[in-house]
Amino acid sequence: MTGREPQPTADAADPADPADPADAAVEVAGLCVRFGAVDAVAGVDLRVEAGQALALLGRNGAGKSTTMRVLAGVVPPSAGRALVAGHDVHAEPLAAKRAVGYCPDVGGLVPRATPWEHLQLSARLRRLDGWEPRARALLEQFDLGDVAHRVTAGFSHGMGRRLSVVLAALHEPRVLLLDEPFDGVDPVGVEATFTVIEDARARGAGVLVSTHLRDLAVEVCSEVAVLRAGVRVATVSADHMAGDEGARAYRALLA
Numbered sequence: 001m002t003g004r005e006p007q008p009t010a011d012a013a014d015p016a017d018p019a020d021p022a023d024a025a026v027e028v029a030g031l032c033v034r035f036g037a038v039d040a041v042a043g044v045d046l047r048v049e050a051g052q053a054l055a056l057l058g059r060n061g062a063g064k065s066t067t068m069r070v071l072a073g074v075v076p077p078s079a080g081r082a083l084v085a086g087h088d089v090h091a092e093p094l095a096a097k098r099a100v101g102y103c104p105d106v107g108g109l110v111p112r113a114t115p116w117e118h119l120q121l122s123a124r125l126r127r128l129d130g131w132e133p134r135a136r137a138l139l140e141q142f143d144l145g146d147v148a149h150r151v152t153a154g155f156s157h158g159m160g161r162r163l164s165v166v167l168a169a170l171h172e173p174r175v176l177l178l179d180e181p182f183d184g185v186d187p188v189g190v191e192a193t194f195t196v197i198e199d200a201r202a203r204g205a206g207v208l209v210s211t212h213l214r215d216l217a218v219e220v221c222s223e224v225a226v227l228r229a230g231v232r233v234a235t236v237s238a239d240h241m242a243g244d245e246g247a248r249a250y251r252a253l254l255a
């Protein structure tokens with residue numbers, strides 16, 4: 001991300017897109033992403049069902065953010081398939097972007113714009129009606145109400161993270177992609193993010209959370225997928241990754 005573009009990405013026409021209950025929220029098969037000589041993602045398979053939250057764990061450079069960027073339509077796949085809410089991100093980019101709310105790991109905010117202006121722009125691009133009460137509620141929930149009309153240039157890292165989650169959640173997307181949503185975020189922000197994830201699951205959305213914070217991941221997600229060097233090495237229940245035993249199991253997968 002360049003940090004110059006607001007999230008989410010602009011959409012064009014917005015025809016009705018009724019959910020097909022047969023569709024997974026996220027379906028990734030044989031995904032490869034190459035940057036020159038670097039295989040950032042080297043054949044990843046993932047599935048997130050509607051109403052499920054899956055955590056994506058792995059060491060620095062494992063390919064987590066690249067996978068998220070493909071699903072958000074920011075980076076094209078080199079090979080394989082990536083679908084969100086039944087839409088191929090490559091073949092149906094607009095329908096796919098419409099289904100997604102994306103919190104990028106870095107950037108995405110316009111320094112000279114206020115949180116309210118970010119929300120206004122997002123609502124306009126997505127042609128949302130009656131979005132204001134939800135926007136106000138989300139800002140309050142994330143303790144950003146007092147700074148709703150302050151430019152984001154002076155925001156702390158954690159404030160920027162919290163606003164990025166608010167922007168991803170505004171339109172109640174069918175697929176919520178949160179890349180490092182807890183990074184540098186205080187307990188109020190963590191709690192608010194948990195609520196956003198739980199609300200999304202309750203209305204049948206699928207959630208993918210990329211993070212280094214295993215303890216938080218297992219608290220809010222039902223399953224964990226571990227990437228290593230661009231390859232998925234395990235998908236296990238969150239219980240399996242909890243506590244001291246989970247820490248040992250996780251370290252073993254990274255070795």
Ligand SMILES: Nc1ncnc2c1ncn2[C@@H]1O[C@H](COP(=O)(O)OP(=O)(O)OP(=O)(O)O)[C@@H](O)[C@H]1O
Pocket residue numbers: 035038039040041058059060061062063064065066067105
């Ligand atoms: N735009 C790019 N150009 C070249 N290489 C890239 C690019 N984006 C990612 N990479 C490389 O792809 C690999 C995977 O990066 P990625 O950011 O997906 O990892 P990650 O698991 O999210 O890491 P972290 O936990 O540090 O954020 C790394 O080797 C990285 O250097």
